[in-house]
Amino acid sequence: MTLPADYHAHSNYSDGRPLPSMVAAAADAGLEAIGITDHCNVSSRELPQRAKRKLGFNLDQTYERRREALRSLREQSPSITIYDAVELDYDPRDEDEIERFLEEAAFDYAIGSVHVVDGANIFDGEYFAAKSEAELQDLVTEYYEKVVSLIESELFDVVGHVDAIERTPELRGYTTEAHYERVAEALEFSPTVPELNAGRVLEEYGHFHPAPTFLEALRGRDVRFVPGTDSHRPAEILNRLPALEERFAELDLEPVTPFSE
Template sequence: MRDFHVHSNYSDGGFLRGMVRAAESAGLEGVGVADHCNVASRGRPESMRSLYGFNLDLTYERRRRGIERLREEFDLEVYDAVEMDYDPRDEDAIDAFLAEANFDYAIGSVHDIGGNNVQVASNFAAMSDAERDAVTDEYFETLIELVESELFDIAAHADLLERTPPLRGRATEEQYRQVAQAFADSRTVPEINAGRALTDAEVVHPSERLLSILREHDVAVTVGTDSHRPSEIPDRADFLADFVAETGLEPVGPAGLE
């Protein structure tokens, strides 16, 4: 069992050593430290980058030195990765940064639509159904652009809207089929993401409906706990191990490790 998606204090997670120690204690063979990064120069993304510290482009070399020391100390693989915020307008900047940094692999995520974080329910509570449907449309259009860009080895939480009550359940089968076809035609693979699986919401990404369509298209998947604290890793890793066993999935590693 390998976990390809955890965060450290180089973005919004726990201390790097503590995250790796927790992964080893959980019996994992490998853990991928994929801290958030946003390289957009526009106003709002730039302010969010400063507020949350999603600036791995400035700190990845220092983190890499830390990862190299931890590889010597702990008996598991420690991967040097990144989770990039994706917006089509930033493709050139993302491409240049990934080429410069040469991570073991890169994760791409769509978190923001129309200036709103899609995980924050209050952003959409006052919207009409038509406005929420428009957000859903734009989310999946952007996700497909992410996949087709071929910039990333993994696409994180491919139906992130399911975390957000005003947007949950609004995706259509046609949208899911378009996403599945994009993955089938790309090197980018979606992940089974356990970031909300053990909460009251019990949300697993991708949802059963999307996962079924991905399997129809023979799309491979990888796995990530999306842990931000050491204490989250063991239970989420156990959940993922049980999930892939029950569903008969055989997760793959990111293409960047091949």
């Protein structure tokens, strides 16, 4: 199967490589469309503010400049459709700010992702290494509660990497069938669709998000998926796209766009 689009890629407007190089790689890969989804956080709470300063994520300040850059890239590369999109950090406490920002920025579509539990980034293995099994179980449940709340908020077109915590070895293996079921049920009644995310498939973790059993639980409810490589470098688009295409083909899955329905 050839996928027409990759709906999840980063650029230098967050933690990825220069925007023109990402678009050029997408065109080289034969894609008809690429969605640029830079990280963004619009919370006014102190902790996310601090994390945001540390990481240098400021798309909420620079999206208009990026929009300008996208406009000239479209003129230079008319063969590829470039979407002006976002991967926004979600926390239930920030819903009003998120809603206001999305309305103001009017992106082509928005991915919402849960990247933080217990005030820590879910990929920060060291933070979780100090926790007991019972604490980890609770934190994983807290993570899925946030994912469900994200889906139920209906603020986003796409929910990013639903089981992202599985890529962190310290958090791996705590996801239960009850978690799958809660997410599946929420998705069944929401316009928000999940992605099939290839961000770690060629690395140590070696799976897509969602992982096979989770994916089957979702498919049991007729949930469909938006394809995303979650690339931060040009080579990642070229390397991950064939793996993603193969996965859609072997599952006999029809990819969906973030803006259908």
